[in-house]
Structure formats: C-alpha cells, structure tokens
Amino acid sequence: MRYVSTRGDQTERRFCAILLEGLAPDGGLYLPTHYPQVDDATLTRWRGLYGNGQAGGYADLAFEILSLYIDDIPADDLRALVRKTYTKAVYGSDAIVPVRRLAGDLHIQALSNGPTLAFKDMAMQLLGHLFEYELARRGETLNILGATSGDTGSAAEYAMRGKRGVRVFMLSPHGRMSPFQQAQMFSLQDANIHNIAIDGVFDDCQDIVKAVSNDLAFKRAQKIGTVNSINWARLLAQVVYYFAGYFQVTTTNDQKVSFAVPSGNFGNVCAGHVARLMGLPIARLVVATNENDVLDEFFRTGRYRVRGSAETHETSSPSMDISKASNFERFAFDLLGRDGARVARLFGPALVQDGGFQLDADDTARIAGFGFASGRSTHADRLATIRQCWADHQDMVDTHTADGLKVAREHLQPGVPMLVLETALPAKFAATIEEALGRPPLRPAGLDGIEALPKRFIRMPVDVAQVQAYVARHCAD
Numbered sequence: 384m385r386y387v388s389t390r391g392d393q394t395e396r397r398f399c400a401i402l403l404e405g406l407a408p409d410g411g412l413y414l415p416t417h418y419p420q421v422d423d424a425t426l427t428r429w430r431g432l433y434g435n436g437q438a439g440g441y442a443d444l445a446f447e448i449l450s451l452y453i454d455d456i457p458a459d460d461l462r463a464l465v466r467k468t469y470t471k472a473v474y475g476s477d478a479i480v481p482v483r484r485l486a487g488d489l490h491i492q493a494l495s496n497g498p499t500l501a502f503k504d505m506a507m508q509l510l511g512h513l514f515e516y517e518l519a520r521r522g523e524t525l526n527i528l529g530a531t532s533g534d535t536g537s538a539a540e541y542a543m544r545g546k547r548g549v550r551v552f553m554l555s556p557h558g559r560m561s562p563f564q565q566a567q568m569f570s571l572q573d574a575n576i577h578n579i580a581i582d583g584v585f586d587d588c589q590d591i592v593k594a595v596s597n598d599l600a601f602k603r604a605q606k607i608g609t610v611n612s613i614n615w616a617r618l619l620a621q622v623v624y625y626f627a628g629y630f631q632v633t634t635t636n637d638q639k640v641s642f643a644v645p646s647g648n649f650g651n652v653c654a655g656h657v658a659r660l661m662g663l664p665i666a667r668l669v670v671a672t673n674e675n676d677v678l679d680e681f682f683r684t685g686r687y688r689v690r691g692s693a694e695t696h697e698t699s700s701p702s703m704d705i706s707k708a709s710n711f712e713r714f715a716f717d718l719l720g721r722d723g724a725r726v727a728r729l730f731g732p733a734l735v736q737d738g739g740f741q742l743d744a745d746d747t748a749r750i751a752g753f754g755f756a757s758g759r760s761t762h763a764d765r766l767a768t769i770r771q772c773w774a775d776h777q778d779m780v781d782t783h784t785a786d787g788l789k790v791a792r793e794h795l796q797p798g799v800p801m802l803v804l805e806t807a808l809p810a811k812f813a814a815t816i817e818e819a820l821g822r823p824p825l826r827p828a829g830l831d832g833i834e835a836l837p838k839r840f841i842r843m844p845v846d847v848a849q850v851q852a853y854v855a856r857h858c859a860d
C-alpha cells in the first residue's frame with residue numbers, strides 16, 4: 384500500500400514514512416492510493432474472528448484490517464502491537480467496543496471505556512505503541528507538542544506515558560478544563576509527560592503551538608512532532624470499530640446498518656467513510672454537530688463555510704467546538720473524484736480568504752451516494768436527550784453522545800439498526816449532567832478521588848519564548 388497527498392503531489396509513500404508526519408509537503412492530507420475491497424468471504428471470516436467479542440477477537444480483527452494498509456512492519460510485530468493495545472485490561476471488556484440496545488433499532492456503541500473515557504483512546508493507544516516501535520527501529524526520539532481543551536491532550540498523554548523515545552509537552556488553558564479532565568492530565572507523574580498550563584484561552588495555546596511549529600529551525604533541532612487528528616494512523620485505527628459494531632448487530636452480510644457520529648474535526652466519521660468504501664454494508668453515516676454546524680450545513684447544501692474563532696460557539700459538547708474540520712478534506716478528495724488540483728484550489732489559501740466554497744449542483748447531488756446525512760443539536764436538545772435517555776432507558780449518556788442520539792433519531796429507517804457512537808463518558812462533563820439530571824454523573828470504578836491526587840504541571844504566561852525555552856531544556860533530559 385502506498386499513500387498520496389489530497390492536493391495533487393503524486394509522490395507515493397509507505398505507511399511508516401507518513402506515520403510520524405503531519406501534513407504532506409504540499410499542505411494536503413495523506414490517503415491510501417486505493418481502498419482494499421472486503422468481499423463476502425472475508426467479511427464472514429472477520430465476523431468469526433471477532434465472534435461475540437471474545438478475548439483477543441478485536442485485536443485479531445484490527446490486525447486483519449491494519450495489514451491491508453501497513454506493509455512495512457513485519458506481520459508478527461504488527462500483531463504483537465495490536466495485541467498489546469486492545470486488551471480487556473485497558474478497555475474494560477473483551478468486546479473492547481460493546482454495543483448496547485436502547486430501544487428498537489437504536490443502539491449505542493461504547494468507544495469510551497479506555498483510560499481517558501473518550502473515543503480518542505481507541506486510536507491514540509495504538510499510536511503510542513506504533514510510535515515507540517518505529518522510533519526504536521530508527522534510533523530516533525520525538526517530542527510531541529500539542530494544545531488541548533481536554534480530550535485530545537489527555538488521550539495523547541495516557542498513550543505516550545512511559546514510552547521510550549517520546550516526550551509530550553501539552554499546553555492547556557489554565558483553569559478552563561473540567562476539574563475531572565484537569566485531574567486526569569495533571570495527576571500523571573511520568574517523567575516524559577509535561578503539562579504546561581497557560582494563563583489564557585485554548586486559542587492562545589494553539590497559537591503558541593503554531594508559532595513554535597513555524598520556527599522550522601527550532602522544530603528540527605528539538606525534533607518536534609504532533610499527534611493531531613489528521614494523522615492517518617489514527618484514522619485507520621478507527622476503521623476497525625465500524626466493523627466490530629456491524630458484527631454485533633447483524634448475523635449475515637446482507638444486512639445493513641447506520642452509524643450516527645458526534646463530529647468535530649471529521650476524523651471519526653471519516654473512518655466510517657473508509658469502512659463503507661471498503662465494502663462494509665453501511666446504509667447511512669449520520670454526521671451530528673452541535674451549535675458549530677459547519678458540517679451539517681455542508682451535508683445539507685454543499686456549502687462549506689468555515690468560521691473564524693469569533694464565530695465559534697463555546698458549547699456544552701466542547702470537543703465538537705470546531706469551525707474548520709481538519710479531516711474534511713479527505714472526504715472532499717473522494718467526493719471530487721480524487722482530483723488533487725481541484726482540492727488544492729478549494730482548500731489552499733483561498734479557503735480562508737473566501738471563507739469557504741459552494742459545490743455545484745452535480746457535486747452536491749453526489750454526496751448522498753456516499754451515504755452521508757446530517758443534523759445539528761443544541762444545548763436544549765442535549766439536556767432533553769440526556770433526561771429522556773435516563774428516564775426511559777436508565778442509560779446515562781454524555782453531552783457529545785447526546786448530540787449523536789438526538790440526530791440519529793431523525794434518520795432512523797425501519798429495519799436498519801442505528802449505532803450511535805458513544806464518544807465520551809458522562810463523568811468527564813459533570814456540570815451539564817448536573818444541569819440535566821440534578822445529580823452527579825456516574826463514574827467508573829477506580830476514578831473516585833482523582834481530583835485529590837497530587838498535580839504535576841507548570842504554569843506560564845502566553846509567551847512563545849518561555850515555552851520554547853522550557854521545551855529545549857527538557858528535550859535534553
């Protein structure tokens with residue numbers, strides 16, 4: 384398998400060459416040259432591998448899917464990496480991503496039983512093992528610099544903690560994460576994890592990361608890298624749970640299912656798009672947004688209108704507060720017949736200058752052929768959905784999953800199971816759960832009292848030079 388850029392650079396690269404990289408040199412995102420096709424016999428074999436979610440089944444399934452896209456890691460090594468990643472010890476059950484029925488055709492697929500209680504663990508845990516493996520093979524080290532408002536940073540830290548050859552420097556807005564999220568990150572005592580609390584907002588943190596990354600000399604000297612959601616390996620890891628979800632609610636391969644996906648950067652649902660193009664029988668991919676509805680607008684109208692940070696709403700499903708969906712370009716590449724020159728025109732500098740683009744009627748009409756549908760959910764919808772789900776099903780969902788559930792109901796088709804992807808557990812977003820239910824969220828065993836643990840972080844003003852000095856000092860550790 385080889386990978387090319389979405390913006391026309393036809394240089395073909397192998398998996399490990401793009402693993403530690405962000406964007407392609409032409410500013411595009413990497414995609415495989417083609418999507419391997421899964422025929423009926425293969426789907427049946429994979430169904431047997433995953434079984435009823437028996438021990439090791441998910442890892443075996445992951446190995447099969449990853450092997451189609453990774454041919455520069457020996458099979459035995461890759462198998463060992465996925466077996467280390469997808470264990471009951473880490474995810475709480477042999478099924479790894481268990482599906483539960485709410486009512487009728489409506490199901491919830493749990494992707495949030497990893498160490499940080501959000502679906503980002505599904506991919507990030509694998510990335511941690513892949514990075515450690517590839518860096519050791521090359522004899523290199525990598526210093527990951529990132530900014531987080533909560534979920535991404537903690538998933539990255541829990542994936543990279545204690546890994547050889549990797550350090551993490553994670554910027555977060557001081558005092559602005561939920562107490563639970565802050566405790567999750569700051570209680571890590573691993574020497575290779577550095578929490579930097581910035582006296583500013585999330586945008587300040589992101590601006591610092593951008594400034595440091597644009598300092599190419601510093602970036603090269605300090606071996607700075609990222610783990611953001613455009614990383615192809617993260618997306619690939621997510622393809623696996625669409626298959627595992629499908630197997631749990633069907634018995635034969637002629638059945639179709641739909642997925643509803645709480646979306647922000649379009650990474651999660653883009654993995655569903657890849658699974659569908661590989662041949663997984665998916666009826667609909669339902670994109671659910673919150674008040675930041677750039678994706679919903681696109682899937683209804685063909686108009687992609689990026690918003691500035693002033694137009695980005697702070698909502699009670701904060702991990703979906705995105706105004707420019709970074710993985711969306713991958714879908715656009717497939718939608719536009721893989722015309723890299725056209726994608727480059729649409730997503731290059733003009734995207735920001737013009738504030739977006741409008742597809743013509745023909746291209747807009749082709750969206751439905753890719754199975755996409757969409758909807759949006761507001762704070763009031765979120766509260767009502769959390770209440771209704773608790774009252775009617777004794778099932779407590781988090782705010783992001785509530786957005787997915789609300790929109791899923793608008794796209795149900797008779798006889799087609801609908802799987803709502805649970806992207807976080809309610810324990811992470813206590814304030815909104817209290818507002819909806821008048822009681823604190825359920826908390827998984829073992830996390831009581833996490834807020835009282837000793838915290839390890841350093842506080843800094845919004846100052847690029849101070850962050851650079853800190854990174855440089857600790858890169859030599």
Ligand SMILES: *Cc1c(COP(=O)(O)O)cnc(C)c1O
Pocket residue numbers: 501502503534535612645646647648649650651652702703783806807
């Ligand atoms: C990151 C995140 C999302 C959005 O996922 P994308 O891949 O960016 O679309 C949704 N819900 C939660 C809880 C998240 O952490």
